[in-house]
Amino acid sequence: MRYLSMGKNMSPRDIAKVLIEKNCVQLSINPPFTYASGLKGPIYCDNRLVWSHIDARQKIIDAFKNVSSEKNLEFDAFCGLATAGIPHASILAWEIKKPLLYVRGGSKSHGKQNQVEGDVRPGMKVLLVEDLVNQGKSLGDAVIAVKSVGLEPVGCLTIVDYQTSGARAVLKEHDLMLHSLTNFESLLQEAESQGTLSATDVEAIKTWHQDPKAWSV
Numbered sequence: 001m002r003y004l005s006m007g008k009n010m011s012p013r014d015i016a017k018v019l020i021e022k023n024c025v026q027l028s029i030n031p032p033f034t035y036a037s038g039l040k041g042p043i044y045c046d047n048r049l050v051w052s053h054i055d056a057r058q059k060i061i062d063a064f065k066n067v068s069s070e071k072n073l074e075f076d077a078f079c080g081l082a083t084a085g086i087p088h089a090s091i092l093a094w095e096i097k098k099p100l101l102y103v104r105g106g107s108k109s110h111g112k113q114n115q116v117e118g119d120v121r122p123g124m125k126v127l128l129v130e131d132l133v134n135q136g137k138s139l140g141d142a143v144i145a146v147k148s149v150g151l152e153p154v155g156c157l158t159i160v161d162y163q164t165s166g167a168r169a170v171l172k173e174h175d176l177m178l179h180s181l182t183n184f185e186s187l188l189q190e191a192e193s194q195g196t197l198s199a200t201d202v203e204a205i206k207t208w209h210q211d212p213k214a215w216s217v
Helices: 012-021 047-052 054-070 085-096 137-148 165-174 184-194 199-210 212-216
Strands: 002-004 025-027 043-045 077-081 100-103 125-133 152-161 177-183
Touching: 012 047, 012 054, 012 152, 012 177, 012 184, 047 054, 047 125, 047 152, 054 085, 054 152, 054 177, 077 085, 077 137, 085 100, 085 125, 085 152, 100 137, 125 137, 137 152, 137 165, 152 184, 165 177, 177 184, 184 199, 199 212
Parallel strands: 002 177, 077 100, 077 125, 125 152, 152 177
Antiparallel strands: 025 043
């Protein structure tokens, strides 16, 4: 399990503030949200809303670029995870002048039946781009998919890392470095400081975070 925090241009709390100001962070205890992993939880971070706000979108892109530069990440192409990671990967590829690939949640049932799209060349080093890592299931599936076509994932950029044990296990299994702009702890701190979440809400979310599987039962 390996983590790196973001660069110096914006702190995790700064990024959390951007997301909260754009109403990306939502709470619903009853009924809860259902995640890609199948588990349920009281918090949902809809980072897709960032796409519609030019100022917030540029801050996220600039932060990603800063991480890529500061950490001296060496890669041949960006690879966005469908669907929420693709817009960010596309903008990054355009601004940094790198090739763009993307990975689907599964192979197409028609055409060439590709799961990884773009000019795939075995041996290419790819930097994955995701919007949020919760339990890590989608990320783990994407790593398997890109490796199956001969690509080498060198890390993953994500806006939000929920800092769950499930995600840590996936990162350890695939020996993958995760570079997050903000995280679960920073989101809660910023939301509570802004009055977006009450102390009761925060405790409920912390209870979920301690054991998502038990909370989902």
